[in-house]
Amino acid sequence: MNLINPQAIYTLWLREMLRFLRMKSRVIGALGMPFFFLAFLSVGFRNTSFSTTSIDYTSFLTPGIIGMTLLFSSTFTGISVLWDKEFGFLKEIMVTPVSRISILLGRIAGGATTAIMEALIILFAAVVIGFNLRGIYGDSSVKGMVSGVILAFILMVLIATTFISLGVSFASLMEDMEGYSLVMNFVIFPLFFLSGALFPIDNLPSSVRFLAFLDPLTYGVDGLRGCLIGESELSIFIDLLALIVSSLIMLAFGSYLFKHTEVD
Amino acid sequence: MEAPAIVTHDLVRRFDDLTAVDHVSLKIQKGELFGLLGPNGAGKTTIVKILTTLIKPTAGSATVWGYDILKDQDMIRAHIGVVFQDPSVDNKLTGRENLDFHARMYGLDRATRERRVEEVLKLVELSDKADILLGKYSGGMQRRLEIARGLMHHPNVLFLDEPTLGLDAQTRRHIWSYIKEMNESEHVTIILTTHYMEEADFLCDRVAIIDHGRIIVCDHPGVLKSMVRSEELPDPSLEDVFLHFTGREIRDEEGNEGQHARKIMRHWRMKRR
Numbered sequence: 237m238n239l240i241n242p243q244a245i246y247t248l249w250l251r252e253m254l255r256f257l258r259m260k261s262r263v264i265g266a267l268g269m270p271f272f273f274l275a276f277l278s279v280g281f282r283n284t285s286f287s288t289t290s291i292d293y294t295s296f297l298t299p300g301i302i303g304m305t306l307l308f309s310s311t312f313t314g315i316s317v318l319w320d321k322e323f324g325f326l327k328e329i330m331v332t333p334v335s336r337i338s339i340l341l342g343r344i345a346g347g348a349t350t351a352i353m354e355a356l357i358i359l360f361a362a363v364v365i366g367f368n369l370r371g372i373y374g375d376s377s378v379k380g381m382v383s384g385v386i387l388a389f390i391l392m393v394l395i396a397t398t399f400i401s402l403g404v405s406f407a408s409l410m411e412d413m414e415g416y417s418l419v420m421n422f423v424i425f426p427l428f429f430l431s432g433a434l435f436p437i438d439n440l441p442s443s444v445r446f447l448a449f450l451d452p453l454t455y456g457v458d459g460l461r462g463c464l465i466g467e468s469e470l471s472i473f474i475d476l477l478a479l480i481v482s483s484l485i486m487l488a489f490g491s492y493l494f495k496h497t498e499v500d
Numbered sequence: 501m502e503a504p505a506i507v508t509h510d511l512v513r514r515f516d517d518l519t520a521v522d523h524v525s526l527k528i529q530k531g532e533l534f535g536l537l538g539p540n541g542a543g544k545t546t547i548v549k550i551l552t553t554l555i556k557p558t559a560g561s562a563t564v565w566g567y568d569i570l571k572d573q574d575m576i577r578a579h580i581g582v583v584f585q586d587p588s589v590d591n592k593l594t595g596r597e598n599l600d601f602h603a604r605m606y607g608l609d610r611a612t613r614e615r616r617v618e619e620v621l622k623l624v625e626l627s628d629k630a631d632i633l634l635g636k637y638s639g640g641m642q643r644r645l646e647i648a649r650g651l652m653h654h655p656n657v658l659f660l661d662e663p664t665l666g667l668d669a670q671t672r673r674h675i676w677s678y679i680k681e682m683n684e685s686e687h688v689t690i691i692l693t694t695h696y697m698e699e700a701d702f703l704c705d706r707v708a709i710i711d712h713g714r715i716i717v718c719d720h721p722g723v724l725k726s727m728v729r730s731e732e733l734p735d736p737s738l739e740d741v742f743l744h745f746t747g748r749e750i751r752d753e754e755g756n757e758g759q760h761a762r763k764i765m766r767h768w769r770m771k772r773r
Contacts (some may be wrong), residue, residue: 246604
């Protein structure tokens with residue numbers, strides 16, 4: 237039995253795309269929160285300056301909100317395994333001779349596509365409301381813009397992989413959607429606030445700052461800043477490396493838990 | 501003699517304080533059409549879930565098509581087809597898309613896929629409804645589509661968990677004749693759970709009557725009937741057999757019986773919520 241089954245992964249991706257196209261309200265709903273965060277915070281805090289960086293707040297915030305979009309959309313996709321459980325469709329998937337890792341990869345393929353589409357819509361909306369896309373060198377050169385966006389895309393794939401796997405891990409441990417708000421409020425929001433999406437992590441008290449460095453989204457947001465406005469705290473390659481490690485760890489973790497989940 | 505299609509040995513499954521499957525030992529031969537007959541909550545579905553690798557037994561062992569249910573799950577999955585008792589379709593996909601999804605997951609190529617989709621749609625008379633979202637199907641239509649789906653990939657062993665529950669008489673007859681035909685002409689081994697006596701009587705080569713998670717008797721319907729034949733009952737139906745083996749208990753221990761079934765129902769309801 238093939239561990240990696242491309243046809244099955246493609247099939248699961250295809251299903252996700254069909255559902256995505258048919259549930260427009262879900263897409264618009266998912267975009268609402270990051271869009272309003274972006275719009276209101278960038279207006280409300282437009283005069284804010286941080287000691288560690290000279291860039292304007294909209295430029296600082298936009299990569300953070302893109303990270304937020306990816307975080308929320310990905311975790312939701314992961315946890316939505318529970319919806320399939322609820323409606324019985326997970327049974328249909330789980331009795332097929334497709335390996336669990338391929339099922340997980342199929343979900344990641346579908347979820348990453350929708351999450352990245354949402355993130356790109358937010359990026360576009362940000363440009364419309366005044367975000368200055370400056371590329372990886374921060375000089376708005378065509379070369380810097382193109383390589384910045386390509387590298388940002390790779391970072392987005394890794395962020396999505398990490399958090400979809402996290403969501404699937406939670407879904408494997410949970411019986412139903414009842415625990416969803418618990419995960420949302422005690423895992424996802426802290427991950428978001430710790431990541432430096434809204435303010436530099438230097439502003440965190442030192443007692444919690446180390447937690448920020450354990451949060452994969454910190455590297456995601458920092459890397460996205462590097463790609464889109466040319467300013468990051470860490471080298472982009474350190475961010476990239478950290479995300480590769482986090483996505484591999486979460487993938488292993490998620491597939492282990494998913495493999496041992498019972499469907500009844 | 502050929503190796504059996506399914507062997508279970510002292511299979512046990514407990515849910516918290518409830519023993520849903522209690523030391524079940526079965527041997528089902530290849531090509532057999534085998535019925536698990538029992539009241540609601542008897543443990544039929546749990547046995548099917550264990551044999552189709554969806555849940556693990558608490559104790560005991562079993563093989564399906566020669567493969568161990570704990571070690572070779574992927575091999576078992578490649579050889580079986582399942583029609584579940586509860587809905588297991590994607591409401592946001594059309595009938596055709598649901599079937600196509602299934603065929604792709606089983607690795608059928610494009611030509612086979614298109615041919616099989618048309619064939620099974622025709623069989624369950626849903627060809628004209630194929631491009632409607634499943635969410636708009638009636639319960640019976642959805643059921644027919646799921647049966648069609650279970651047959652698509654020509655499994656060696658087919659599990660049908662209450663396949664005709666909630667269907668009208670015409671459709672039921674239709675499904676029966678197809679089940680029989682598949683079993684006879686394609687030699688598919690079929691395990692069917694039902695609480696319709698006439699269904700088991702009409703279809704099955706052998707029937708296991710199951711109650712409280714235990715197998716009470718297991719034999720040919722004819723043999724079972726002769727076991728309860730008496731002067732008052734010169735021509736017993738399978739229903740008489742069933743009542744003979746499970747009925748008195750229901751009357752005498754209504755409290756216990758009801759409690760057991762309720763516990764199982766409650767368990768599944770909690771899961772579903």
